[in-house]
Amino acid sequence: MILGQLGDPTAQIPVVQVVGRSFDLRPITPAIDRAFFAADGIRAVSEALARGTLTELAGAAGMRVAAPVQPGKIVCIGLNYRGHVEETGAEIPAEPVLFLKDPSTVVGPFDDVLIPRGSVKTDWEVELGVVLAGEARYLASPTEAEALIAGYVVSHDVSEREFQLERGGQWDKGKSCETFNPLGPHLVTADEVEDPRALELRLWVNGRQMQSGNTSDMIFDVPYLIWYLSQFMVLHPGDLINTGTPSGVALGRADQPYLRAGDVVELEIDGLGRARQTLVAA
Incomplete structure (x- = not known):
């Protein structure tokens, strides 16, 4: 559905x-x-x-x-694509990198995205979003997690890199600015997605393709992530997991073409739809 x-x-x-x-x-x-x-x-x-x-x-x-879903909480995974890890100069994580994002950041897939006041490093990240259908609490295995997936959605994990990485504290500071999680256009139920481990993700800025990746490049796949998260927190029905982004973000590019007011971002995932947002100053 x-x-x-x-x-x-x-x-x-x-x-x-x-x-x-x-x-x-x-x-x-x-x-x-x-x-x-x-x-x-x-x-x-x-x-x-x-x-x-x-x-x-x-x-x-x-x-x-x-947005097709009003999530209870948003749990995000950082550095979960091998190509993205390489472009940022990081090391392959031994365990998933976790951070939380304010659910009030969720907006529609065609709504404007606000560049925060003082921002010079607002960045894009196309991600596979996963919505939970049931409670995940101390799951015994990743296999047990698969039955708890309601469906999949295109998620844009907009990030402010200076706030996130250069000004100390938690990553959340660069992730929870208002409008920083456009979601949709729709939620495709799990039974409609043939293989979530082989989905193409793409993103363009002003018509120039910046990201082209595949979920096969994930370090930790979706069932593993749900299982892993359930060891540290209770995941509730309707919670959203942003599962990481492929290579091609502004942070990883030599010219670092961060977003400015007037820029247009388009993103899509095979079978899940396409979204488009215009950047405006807060």
């Missing part, structure tokens, strides 16, 4: 998309959020589709595309 949300931030409508048509999910849930996944919402939507009881949402094509 393809799940999404449409409408202005204060009036978003959950939908399921079928052959280009958007069906209203408000009879099932007010939002695609933690409560939806905790109540086995994906199964409820599937059953409603089978019964033919959902109504097509009038005017859907003209509505704003919102």
Whole structure:
């Protein structure tokens, strides 16, 4: 299934998309959020589709595309692609590098991204986002984690490198600026993704391709990450994991073409859709 949300931030409508048509999910849930996944919402939507009881949402094509999920928390993985590790001059991590991102950074896939005041090193990162369908707590193995995946989404982990790396403290400082996590355009359920270990990721800035990678380059794959995280924190239904970015970020380029107001970023992952954001000054 393809799940999404449409409408202005204060009036978003959950939908399921079928052959280009958007069906209203408000009879099932007010939002695609933690409560939806905790109540086995994906199964409820599937059953409603089978019964033919959902109504097509009038005017859907003209509505704003919102983030398809309202995550409870965002857990991010740093340095998880071999190519990205190499371009940054780091060493292959022995264990996943973890940091948290403020869930309020989530915006729609076509919304503007705000460059923070004083920023000179705002950077891009296309990432595979993974949404949890169930609770992960002290899982016994990565195999156990696979059944807990609700689906996958295009996630843009925007980063301010000076705030993150040069000014001390936690990485979160350069990751949690407002609008720093555009998400979507939709959530594709796990059963629709044939092989999450072989997905192409791409990103362009002003039409120039900057990133081209494949999830096969991940150091730690998705089931391993869920298992690993569950040893240190409880992952809840609706939580989002940003699984790392491939090479090609501004930080790793000799000319370091960091983002400026007016720049346009486009990004996509095979089978998960394409997004586009314009950078504006905060």
